[in-house]
Amino acid sequence: MYRIFLVEDDETIAKLVRRHLEKWDYDVHVVQKFDAVMSEFASFDPQLVLMDIGLPFYNGYHWCTEIRRVSKVPVVFLSSAADNMNIVMAVSMGADDFIAKPFDLDVLTVKIQAIIRRCYDFGANNSVLEHNGAMLNISDATITYDDKRLELTKNELKILQTLFDNKERIVSRSLLMEKLWESDAYVDENTLSVNVNRLRKKLDSIGLESFIVTKKGLGYRLG
Numbered sequence: 001m002y003r004i005f006l007v008e009d010d011e012t013i014a015k016l017v018r019r020h021l022e023k024w025d026y027d028v029h030v031v032q033k034f035d036a037v038m039s040e041f042a043s044f045d046p047q048l049v050l051m052d053i054g055l056p057f058y059n060g061y062h063w064c065t066e067i068r069r070v071s072k073v074p075v076v077f078l079s080s081a082a083d084n085m086n087i088v089m090a091v092s093m094g095a096d097d098f099i100a101k102p103f104d105l106d107v108l109t110v111k112i113q114a115i116i117r118r119c120y121d122f123g124a125n126n127s128v129l130e131h132n133g134a135m136l137n138i139s140d141a142t143i144t145y146d147d148k149r150l151e152l153t154k155n156e157l158k159i160l161q162t163l164f165d166n167k168e169r170i171v172s173r174s175l176l177m178e179k180l181w182e183s184d185a186y187v188d189e190n191t192l193s194v195n196v197n198r199l200r201k202k203l204d205s206i207g208l209e210s211f212i213v214t215k216k217g218l219g220y221r222l223g
Contacts, residue, residue, distance in 0.1 A: 002116055003027045005046035007037060007063060008078065009055050013101075017050065020105045021112070037063045038070075042130030046073060048116060051095070053079040053086065061093050068094040070135040070144050071128050074115045078103065129164040131222050134208060136164050148206035155180055156199045163212065163222050172219040196220065 053060040080101040127138040
């Protein structure tokens with residue numbers, strides 16, 4: 001079941017689109033907090049975004065830009081402002097398509113199916129994890145915070161992914177070593193400490209001070 005993230009403040013349109021797409025076996029999440037779209041985006045981890053232009057707080061162009069900072073997930077604009085300028089603006093912001101309102105729900109479905117086939121036939125991974133404003137992109141091994149983007153090594157990505165996956169819990173050193181052991185390098189207690197300390201310094205450079213917290217005798221957790 002593919003996940004579709006709907007950013008639409010017109011409740012009538014949102015309900016119609018959601019109900020129609022759910023009949024086609026899509027999992028649809030309609031944004032609830034228009035001042036915190038990225039938090040809901042990261043929590044839902046969608047495979048396609050449907051985006052209106054005129055929204056409360058920030059417009060659809062803003063959120064498309066924010067999504068493009070952390071993910072390559074396809075974005076389709078849905079808007080009655082379908083003049084050439086808005087269409088050009090949407091595409092230049094990274095949109096994959098533009099559908100003018102009012103639209104036929106069956107046409108919308110066919111376009112969604114075509115985009116999903118094109119983007120996911122080869123198993124593309126666009127998973128993005130979020131914690132306190134930091135966005136971890138699994139697909140391209142980067143972490144983004146406050147408009148700053150950091151490229152991660154394979155080991156750094158594994159450490160952060162494990163911590164993000166368990167962000168409400170303390171992660172033991174033994175579990176982290178098991179995750180790193182899956183790579184082609186031997187990992188002992190000292191190697192883990194070196195990797196974590198090096199990662200902390202890199203995170204500090206983009207403003208994520210104390211992002212990895214040590215719990216003495218237990219392991220690590222996200223701060």
